[in-house]
Amino acid sequence: MTASDMDGRLGEEFFTPGTASFTDFLAAHRPELLPTRPPFADGVRAEPGRFPHGTTVLALAFSDGVLIAGDRRATMGNLIAQRDLEKVHPADDYTAVAFAGSVGLALDMVKLYQVELTHFEKIEGIPMTLNAKARRLAGMIRQNLGQAMQGLAVVPLLTGYDEAAPDGEKGRIFSFDVAGGLYEKTDFHAEGSGSPYARGALKKLFRKGMDRREAALAALQALYDAADDDSATGGPDINRRIFPIVSVITKEGFERLSEPETEALSREMVEQRRSRPDGPTAAP
DSSP states (O other), rough: OOOOHHHHHOOOGGGSOOSSSSHHHHHHHOOOGGTTTTSSOTTOOOTTTOOEEEEOOEEETTTTTTEEEEOOOOOEETTTEEEEOOOOEEETTTTEEEEEEEHHHHHHHHHHHHHHHHHHHHHHSSSSOOHHHHHHHHHHHHHHHHHHHTTOOOOEEEEOOTTOOOOOOOOEEEOOOOTTOOOEESSEEEESHHHHHHHHHHHHHHTOOOOOHHHHHHHHHHHHHHHHOOOOOOOBBBTBBBEEEEEEETTTTEOOOOHHHHHHHHHHHHHHHOOOOOOOOOOO
16 A cells, blocks of 8 residues: 555555546556456366356347347356346446356456446547547457356447448447457347347347337347247346346437337237237238
8 A cells, every 4th residue: 555545645556647537547547447357366267157247138220229128047056146137237328238157256347347337538638539439348358268268258239320330330239259359230230148039039020220219129029039948047026126228329329128119019018928928920
């Protein structure tokens, strides 16, 4: 602990010109505060089923922007660790991030990413471009590669509204692998253990030019299909009134659909499933 720490004054590092990256600042001066620091000795892996994992998250473009959604379940092996986990978070006014993977590490990474974007804007006086935001998140995931190899992987899904993009393409979706590989997706994507079923549902439900309500129903249908075949994904819990989180990003910014709206859409979907358990068919 330095003298400045003891008397409450800021240290010299806060007044030294450097990078606009808050993550790089921590790495240089307080690396122990980074969530990506190795938790175990070399060669040690996390025991499967001992740490909560979250699934499933998805995103799809619609007429006014992009929608991002996630179920609420976290599991530890064969146990349900949490029924109301929030996996979708705003990163800034026009960007949102959702995650699948190790819950504790993912939540810390989301918080650090939020600070990273705010710090950059305060230092540079302008926000990052959406492409730069995606690359910055990819870099943070790459820093976590050591933990991923020890069994604590985080796989985020990034969405944003890009004012500079052509009309009809302003809602953009980015996915990542555990090594920090960056991939832009067209129209829709899903991550997590239930993602194959969610993507399968979105393949038949997605169409260009969907409005917000249609996009929200398609997302809920896809999460329902994921929960139907993947035990780690939670469907709408009518009795506990726990429903998926659905958020949209448009030219007005980030907006999380209200609980009453999400509940009404979820109940509508569940009622439809009574007569069609496998969900709606693909549009002709």
